[in-house]
Amino acid sequence: MTTRGIRRKKSSLTEVKIAVLGAPSVGKSALIVRFLTKRYIGEYDHQTENRYKHEAMVDSEPILFEILDTCPKAGEDELPNTAEIVQWADGLLLVYSITDRYSFNYIRKAKADLHSDTPVALVANKVDMVHLRQVSTEEGDILAKDFDCKFCEVSAAEHVGQVADAFQDLCREVLASRRKSKQSLLDRMLGGTRAYSRGKSDSALPKD
Numbered sequence: 001m002t003t004r005g006i007r008r009k010k011s012s013l014t015e016v017k018i019a020v021l022g023a024p025s026v027g028k029s030a031l032i033v034r035f036l037t038k039r040y041i042g043e044y045d046h047q048t049e050n051r052y053k054h055e056a057m058v059d060s061e062p063i064l065f066e067i068l069d070t071c072p073k074a075g076e077d078e079l080p081n082t083a084e085i086v087q088w089a090d091g092l093l094l095v096y097s098i099t100d101r102y103s104f105n106y107i108r109k110a111k112a113d114l115h116s117d118t119p120v121a122l123v124a125n126k127v128d129m130v131h132l133r134q135v136s137t138e139e140g141d142i143l144a145k146d147f148d149c150k151f152c153e154v155s156a157a158e159h160v161g162q163v164a165d166a167f168q169d170l171c172r173e174v175l176a177s178r179r180k181s182k183q184s185l186l187d188r189m190l191g192g193t194r195a196y197s198r199g200k201s202d203s204a205l206p207k208d
């Protein structure tokens with residue numbers, strides 16, 4: 001009885017898969033670790049992709065986040081395994097660093113290469129290093145308008161709430177997009193049914 005209760009609760013979790021993309025050293029791992037543990041780990045050394053699972057409440061709904069920390073190769077302009085990542089992910093967190101113009105251009109190019117309407121969010125990291133700023137807030141805003149997505153400037157080193165908000169906002173976009181595609185599927189099905197019914201009743205009308 002209890003076991004069944006627990007199972008039901010687990011299976012009722014909504015899963016949201018988020019891939020975090022960006023040029024080398026923009027702070028992808030630092031942002032993810034901040035979201036998962038609320039802690040800041042300055043040096044996070046890894047050479048391969050990492051996946052994490054994390055439960056969190058978003059608007060009173062329990063969500064099971066699956067987060068993919070992608071691993072770009074230094075000096076390469078292309079995102080790693082773009083097609084696979086896009087196929088896997090429900091949402092893409094696109095990260096650049098305000099101290100690194102190359103990382104901003106990388107995101108612009110990467111987004112164009114994605115050829116996908118997967119929901120995205122644009123995150124500018126390292127806002128604590130404002131004295132080394134190379135990319136203005138306005139440029140970030142303009143790029144986000146271009147992408148038709150949310151934008152925020154954060155610091156994995158200093159912010160806890162804002163970093164969590166970035167992941168949660170993207171989660172909301174994913175859920176909204178799911179509802180939209182479910183609704184349009186339903187509309188198409190109902191539309192089909194309506195057309196069929198109309199056809200039927202039309203044929204039942206007395207002929208002139």
Ligand SMILES: Nc1nc2c(ncn2[C@@H]2O[C@H](COP(=O)(O)OP(=O)(O)OP(=O)(O)O)[C@@H](O)[C@H]2O)c(=O)[nH]1
Nearest residue numbers: 024025026027028029030042043044126155156157
């Ligand atoms: N000042 C500051 N440094 C940061 C911040 N976030 C990350 N860093 C530093 O930036 C460097 C790279 O951080 P990572 O989290 O490893 O970046 P990454 O994008 O995962 O790097 P790759 O795995 O190489 O792609 C580390 O030295 C971090 O300490 C931040 O918000 N502020």
